[in-house]
Amino acid sequence: MEDPNLKVLIIGAGIGGLALAVLLEKAGIAYEVYERASKVRPLGSAVQLNANILPFFQQLGICDDIRKFGKPVEYTRVVGQNLQSLGQIDATEVEQRMGYPSIIVARPELYDLLLSQVPVSKIHMSKKITSVEQDLSSTMQPGTAVKITCSDGTVAHGDLIVGADGAYSVVRQHIYDDLLKKNKLPASDAKELSFSHVCLVGTTKELDPERYPILKQPDARHSILMGPPKMRYSVWCFTVPQNRICWFVTLQMQKASSKSKEEKLVNNSEWGPEAAEAMCQQVKDYKTPYGGELGDLIENTDKTLISKVMLEEKQFKTWYDGRAVLLGDACHKMLPSGGQGAINAMHDAIILANMIYDIRENTTPEIADAFKKYRDARFAQAEYHINTSKQLGKILMGVSFWDRIIRKIALNYVPKFLIRMAMDKQGVYQPQAGFLPLFPYKGFIAPLSQEPCKRYVEKQQRQAEQTNQAQRKATEAAIVEPKVAAATVGL
Ligand SMILES: Cc1cc2nc3c(=O)[nH]c(=O)nc-3n(C[C@H](O)[C@H](O)[C@H](O)COP(=O)(O)OP(=O)(O)OC[C@H]3O[C@@H](n4cnc5c(N)ncnc54)[C@H](O)[C@@H]3O)c2cc1C
Known part of the structure; x- marks a missing residue:
């Protein structure tokens, strides 16, 4: 049982x-x-x-x-086609409030x-x-x-x-x-499932920081470029350690589609490298939020590790x-x-x-x-x-x-x-494994409380009882021993 x-x-x-x-x-x-x-x-961009x-x-x-292999996010910066600022989301207080950076x-x-x-x-x-x-x-x-x-x-x-x-x-x-x-x-x-965006994702090889000075920044430089409205795209970039850039480009479709409809069109059930290759050609001239063109990042990314994904909801x-x-x-x-x-x-x-x-x-x-x-x-x-x-x-x-x-x-x-x-x-939603010791929170804001697993609590209680019993036995033995010793001396 x-x-x-x-x-x-x-x-x-x-x-x-x-x-x-x-x-x-x-x-x-x-x-x-x-x-x-x-x-x-090793597919994908940033998480x-x-x-x-x-x-x-x-x-x-x-x-x-x-x-070690991540970089903190301080701001999400959004820029327009000419790299002009469209605004930003400030995440600088996250660590102080929650105890962990993003x-x-x-x-x-x-x-x-x-x-x-x-x-x-x-x-x-x-x-x-x-x-x-x-x-x-x-x-x-x-x-x-x-x-x-x-x-x-x-x-x-x-x-x-x-x-x-x-x-x-x-x-x-x-x-x-x-x-x-x-x-x-x-x-x-x-x-x-239907989707109205498709996306191309990749992570570059190690790049030259002299060519991409943004890589020298300690934070992840989470930046997004909004393409011109008619072109319906956005380009997302993040820097990660070892002088690499995680990138992805999203394309909003005119009309929502589905996998079965697209398969009929492109006869490609797995959205494999052929589809990714075609999309690379389509987006290579798009600008990136770091300046320069996406084609440059694509060139510096292993082709077999670039994937095209559908963004269903x-x-x-x-x-x-x-x-x-x-x-x-x-x-x-x-x-x-x-x-x-x-x-x-x-x-x-x-x-x-x-x-x-x-x-x-x-x-x-x-x-x-x-x-x-x-x-x-x-x-x-x-x-x-x-x-x-x-x-x-x-x-x-x-x-x-x-x-x-x-x-x-x-x-x-x-x-x-x-x-x-x-x-x-x-x-504040920080679920943890209820059968391992819960890690105490570190931030200014307390997370939602979480109960440990019932069987884990019972196991802990059993272990505590066993330890107590063992300690009781050891104490009793320590009391009996001097008596025995005293009796032996008396003899
Ligand atoms: C190629 C790719 C790149 C991505 N890149 C990013 C990114 O850069 N950033 C981000 O935030 N998210 C990315 N995502 C999405 C993110 O990884 C997922 O949303 C999230 O991790 C949920 O993961 P999951 O394990 O539920 O599903 P998935 O990550 O889709 O994993 C499902 C797994 O099941 C396997 N599988 C499917 N069918 C079968 C079957 N019949 N038999 C056996 N195995 C099967 C698949 O091969 C796959 O390994 C990416 C997803 C994919 C597929």
Whole structure:
């Protein structure tokens, strides 16, 4: 009853899947990760890490590494086509208020750091999951309730399955197909993901600071250039240690589209290097907020590591069914403008790991109850970040007339106390693993309180009782010994 010996199958070794693997490893819960890519490719641009995730990294003991390969953000500066200032967001008070700075890291390095925390034997590469089956009967044997099949024929079994397989999740498809048959799928969940922006992302190789003097600045110089309205683009740049620039360019489409529509147009299901190459040609003459042209940064970036991604937005209502559950982009996809996609995936992983840790019996109702608690704890947070990312998207990427008006007001006329309030609201949510010692807060503003896992508290109490008992025995023995000694002397 005490330890249900669960085996978790994690589908997808993205940031969310890896964060969950790290947590289950720490919790001593059995798991395996299945990833469709044949090898880890250091893809992506920058990820912004704030007080809402850094205490968790403190818990894992990897916060100092993050600080080593990141740079703090002081301002987000927005400029126009001629590099004229359009305004800025001031983040200089964040560290004093929340106890942690806002740090920009290159996504590949964050990814590698998480990867280094997971034993190699637990991650199975080149395993594209094609089907998921669940046996929810009470007669099934432990370790067999869920079954996955990969495109190469590999089959694996476990007790529960986590779909951390991104925006086009196969696990989600499986859950939704089942619910659709039972007429239990909300209509909004049945709708395809749509997107109105596409994005090209990359991180340069080491650059010459004499050519890019901005690299000598100690902060990340988070800067955005808004292209002319007709061109509908924005170029984002950040500096990171080792004289590199993380960059991405967003293009707002005239009309929202979907993956299936685009596949019909370009006959390209994976948005691979061909699509990225075509977009590189399209944007190479765009200016960057640091001066110069984007083509120069593209030239200095390994072509195989430049990726084109679609910027979908959607909050799915259904996050679990039976013994299958979703996390990260598989259940909530947000614009990168708020810098919260990766953080929310990790928040999901933390809360889900806490709930899995507290499962006491390997039964479908117990597991479904844990998934419900996870979804209840995370849904509103994810929704909040989808909405704030959308609003920031208008301010930092929007191209319409109204977007420009909103941008002008937001970057120049919003009182500082309102910006502080918004940053505090984000910063006070600092979930941590409830089965590890909680890391105390360091800032001026207290975070939302968090309960440790119930089983962890019981374990601590048991350990304390055992220590007390051992101490009592030692004290009793120390009292008895002199008596025995005295008796011996008397004899
Ligand atoms: C190429 C790329 C670059 C990005 N760059 C940035 C960036 O620069 N800055 C930023 O803030 N965010 C970036 N993001 C987004 C960010 O990483 C995610 O929003 C966030 O980390 C959520 O991660 P996730 O683990 O939920 O999903 P993902 O990161 O999408 O990971 C899903 C994983 O599942 C795997 N997978 C999918 N289907 C299957 C299957 N059938 N079987 C097995 N495995 C499967 C995928 O290969 C992938 O590794 C990028 C995303 C991608 C895909």
